[in-house]
Amino acid sequence: MRVTAALIDVADTLVADFDPADFLYRVAEHCMDLLDIGDAGVMLAAPGGPLRLVATTSEQVRLVELFELDAREGPCLSAYRKGAAVDHSDLALHSRWPDFSARAQRAGYRSVHASPIRLREETIGVLNLFRHATGPLCEADQRLARALADATAISLLQQTVLDHHRTLSTQLQGALNTRTVIEQAKGYLSSHHAIDPATAFQRLRAHARHHQIRIADLARDVIDGTVTLPLPPNEESPRQDGRAP
Structure with a gap:
């Protein structure tokens, strides 16, 4: 025994x-x-x-x-x-x-x-x-x-x-959480700037690379409203006379 x-x-x-x-x-x-x-x-x-x-x-x-x-x-x-x-x-x-x-x-x-x-x-x-x-x-x-x-x-x-x-599970869960945040930011940009999701992702990635920050961190800031991505020139607001700038 x-x-x-x-x-x-x-x-x-x-x-x-x-x-x-x-x-x-x-x-x-x-x-x-x-x-x-x-x-x-x-x-x-x-x-x-x-x-x-x-x-x-x-x-x-x-x-x-x-x-x-x-x-x-x-x-x-x-x-x-x-x-x-x-x-x-x-x-x-x-x-x-x-x-x-x-x-x-x-x-x-x-x-x-x-x-x-x-x-x-x-x-x-x-x-x-x-x-x-x-x-x-x-x-x-x-x-x-x-x-x-x-x-x-x-x-x-x-x-x-x-x-x-456990390590792999933690890493996988982290990757899934990151992906969710990025998808949310893409949806936010698509809705507010009338652009398609692919363009929204390109905007996120380009901004993150230019400022040397993680794309997941940028996505969270976009969702929280602490960062506003600048519009590209062809997306600027129209002039007051109604003609394109």
């Missing part, structure tokens, strides 16, 4: 006030609650950017994770680069990350498991699981860590797509 609840919580990102930081802290807390570990951390990388620490379950593990990033060595970085899980079952044994292993041991950790967060073929981060005991993470916990990492990846992708859709 706890596993099901955790996976549902991780998947529930379709909310208007989605907070990425809070979401990733919840992922780390679910790791602590469900897995045989002492601490957890989450690292993510923006497209083309470096790996960064975004969530931890304690200040102790935060400092170890920051050291790993600064030293550019450790199982978490290796899991990110390889796109595959790394299990360092005994930090006291000789390893290819001597500085990281020594620093993690001083913090009280004896083993580390790192599970990559992947979007299809692209690795975007890693779940870092620290234990106070030696030995590999058990197989069931490894599978669950993989499931949590996958759910995190899917949720982040889902939110990215949603944000992109």
Whole structure:
């Protein structure tokens, strides 16, 4: 039941006030609650950017994770680069990350498991699981860590797509609103100057370009009456004697 609840919580990102930081802290807390570990951390990388620490379950593990990033060595970085899980079952044994292993041991950790967060073929981060005991993470916990990492990846992708859709929707709505204002200004000019809509639009566009202003802003000013477009010479008012000027 706890596993099901955790996976549902991780998947529930379709909310208007989605907070990425809070979401990733919840992922780390679910790791602590469900897995045989002492601490957890989450690292993510923006497209083309470096790996960064975004969530931890304690200040102790935060400092170890920051050291790993600064030293550019450790199982978490290796899991990110390889796109595959790394299990360092005994930090006291000789390893290819001597500085990281020594620093993690001083913090009280004896083993580390790192599970990559992947979007299809692209690795975007890693779940870092620290234990106070030696030995590999058990197989069931490894599978669950993989499931949590996958759910995190899917949720982040889902939110990215949603944000992109919201941005497009906002841009589209803005374009539609702008078009409506321009059409209203065309109608106003057509009615007051007895010209066709095409000519009205040409007048708007020419005036906007000449004065280096946005046509939508000019259209609003025309509708509000704060700007009056000058009539072209052939549209001046007739002379008092009734003859054309």
